[in-house]
Amino acid sequence: MSEQKQPQQPQQKKKKVSPQVWKFYKVSGAELTRLKKECPRCGKGFFLAEHRDRLTCGNCGYSSFKSK
Numbered sequence: 001m002s003e004q005k006q007p008q009q010p011q012q013k014k015k016k017v018s019p020q021v022w023k024f025y026k027v028s029g030a031e032l033t034r035l036k037k038e039c040p041r042c043g044k045g046f047f048l049a050e051h052r053d054r055l056t057c058g059n060c061g062y063s064s065f066k067s068k
Contacts, residue, residue, distance in 0.1 A: 024047055026033045036047040039057040048055040054065045 024034065024036050026035055034047075036050070037055060038044060039046040039048055039060065039062055041060050041062050042057060046057060046059050048057055048062075048064070054063050056063045
């Protein structure tokens, strides 16, 4: 009396949300200003994520802590 295993259904993958890079810049006239800080290790194009107590880079893992 062995129980047969039923085939498992493949897990559904979460759809990756494309980064909305246009939210990181502000255009006023002919000037372009960056709203977020850039990573000092990675250079231009890699922005630091803002957490409650720190800024982190998702690419290289760089962290800088905010002063209280």
